[in-house]
Amino acid sequence: MTPEPAPTLSQLLAFYLEAGVDCALSEEPVDRLSDSRPTEALKAASVAGEAIAARMLRSAPAPVAPASDPLPAPDAAIATAREAxxxxxxLEILREMLEKFDGCALKSTATRLVFADGNPNARIMFVGEAPGRDEDIEGLPFVGRSGKLLDRMIAAIGLDRTKVYIANVIPWRPPGNRTPTPQETQICLPFIQRQIELVDPEILVTLGNPSTQTLLSTREGIMKTRGRWLNYDTGTRVIRAMATFHPAYLLRSPSYKRLSWQDLRAISKALAHITS
Structure with missing residues (x-):
């Protein structure tokens, strides 16, 4: 078997440089701070290092410019949402706007837009926080377990989905049903506000703490706000509003259904009074 030829000095130095050895030592000490000329070994190392560096630069991929953020800054997105x-x-135009709106990151992770359900001419409008998994699949609000409970709640006061209008503050499902961020809520807020204006109900019912605090501008918890008549000002008229428990909360805490029933009875009496 013929032995392989020994590597040349340049090849050996190149190997050392690639292995991380960036200087060569000789038997005699070298004062690297003096103006003396470098040794031949150091010259060779320098030449080999420059060659390696040049080869690495030639083979390195061209720098890629950082991708621009496809979403506008939060303040710009809020301003765009307000103007739109x-x-x-x-309501048809508003829905089309939301279908085309790209200012909220939730749109990119959701399956579809969940705009509304029910009668747009209804005298009463229910607003929750955001869609869940079932709503994301069907494109309608309150169709899962909490939706079935909501149906029973409104049926208890002689109503159904043909006589009410149902929507959410957030029209896209947050990933994993997480809580929407304050920025996401503020970006979507102008759309639900305009939706309420266009429906123009006699009574607005906010379901749960998040939608109550967002729409009724209160920092109090649902235990203090529920069952009380409040005002929702659209800018052109004032709508009577009441907060009550979200159906999902009632599924977790059924003992509060009694209080929710009291809220629904008050709402039913108010509707009867409006009719008469």
Whole structure:
């Protein structure tokens, strides 16, 4: 078997440089701070190092410019949402705007837009926080377990989905049903506000703490706000509003259904009074 030829000095130095050895030592000490000329070994090491560096630069991929953020800054997205919502002259146009709106990151992770369900001419409007898994699949609000309970709640006061209008503050499902961020809520807020204006109900019912605090501008918890008549000002008229428990909360804490029933009875009496 023929032995392989010994590597040349340049090849050996190149190997050392690639292995991380970046200087060569000789038998005689070298004062690297003096102006003396470098040894031949150091010259060779320098030449080999420069060659390696040049070869690495040639083979390195070209720098890639950082990708621009596809979403506008939060303040810009909020301003865009306000302007778009303000110009929507009907619920159909508002829905089309939301379908095209790219200012909220939730849209990219959701399956579909969950706009509303029920009768747009209804005298009463229910607003929750955000869609869940079932709503994301079907594209309708309150169709899962909490939706079935909501159906029973409104049926208890002689109503059904043909006589009410149902929506959410957030029209896209947050990933994993997480709580929407304050920024996401503020970006979506102009759309639900315009939706309420266009439906123009006689009574607005907020379901749960998040939608109550967002729409009724209160920092109090649902235990203090529920069952009380409050005002929701659209800018053109004042709508009577009441907060009550979210159906999902009632599924977890059924003992509070009694209080929710009291809220529904008060709402039913108010509707009867409006009719008469």
């Amino acid at each position: 919502a303000r110009t929507a002259s009907s």
